[in-house]
Amino acid sequence: MLAPPNGWLTQEYPDSRTKVNFSSPINQQVFLRFIVHEAPGKTFELMKEEDEATARSMRDRDISCQLTDTEFMGVPTIVIDAEFPGGEGFSTLRKFVVSGLHFNIQYSAPTRVLFEEHLPEALSAIDTLVVRKADTTNSDKVRMQSVDHYLRYAQLTAEIVGIEEALAILKESSQLFPDDTRVADAIAEMKSLLQGREERD
DSSP states (O other): OOOOOTTOEEEEOOOSSEEEEEEOSSOTTSEEEEEEEEOTTOOHHHHHHHHHHHHHHHHHTTOEEEEEEEEETTEEEEEEEEEOGGGOOEEEEEEEEETTEEEEEEEEESSHHHHHHHHHHHHHHHTTOOOOOOOOOOHHHHHHHHHHHHHHHHHHHHHHTOHHHHHHHHHHHHHHSTTOHHHHHHHHHHHHHHHHHHHHO
């Protein structure tokens, strides 16, 4: 539960996770997004390893990216600050695990001026967050959310980092969910994209 910035527009998503986006009524490119999914067994250390690898890849693409260890709600937290080339966007991402839930909270704006202008509103909203105990009794729901997370993570990696890295993520997920047809389809699609790129080269 949380109190969003006053007057900001709310967008919810038909998603197996809890996902909601709040955007400024003045400029909807200024937004605060919460993505939460059940993550049994997920640890801060594992999350940090994944984020450090992603940060290195982003820097290779000239995206300024800095990771900071901090604490939020009494648990270890990673803050990821990113600045895209040419001042094309500014973002701060807060990630942590609590009560069996993985939280991904992003505040973003298209310019530094807008980012700084609305930052106090965003931080105030984040500070109102109250976490309820996760319901981990529904194994089907947990599995579905976990698969969804891997698929989205792989898609984002393909767009930002590269197809080979995304394929590696999908192969890892196939070991965890060997019978999931969506993972198998995603691997086949990624291999097809990779083959098409190699043929063009």
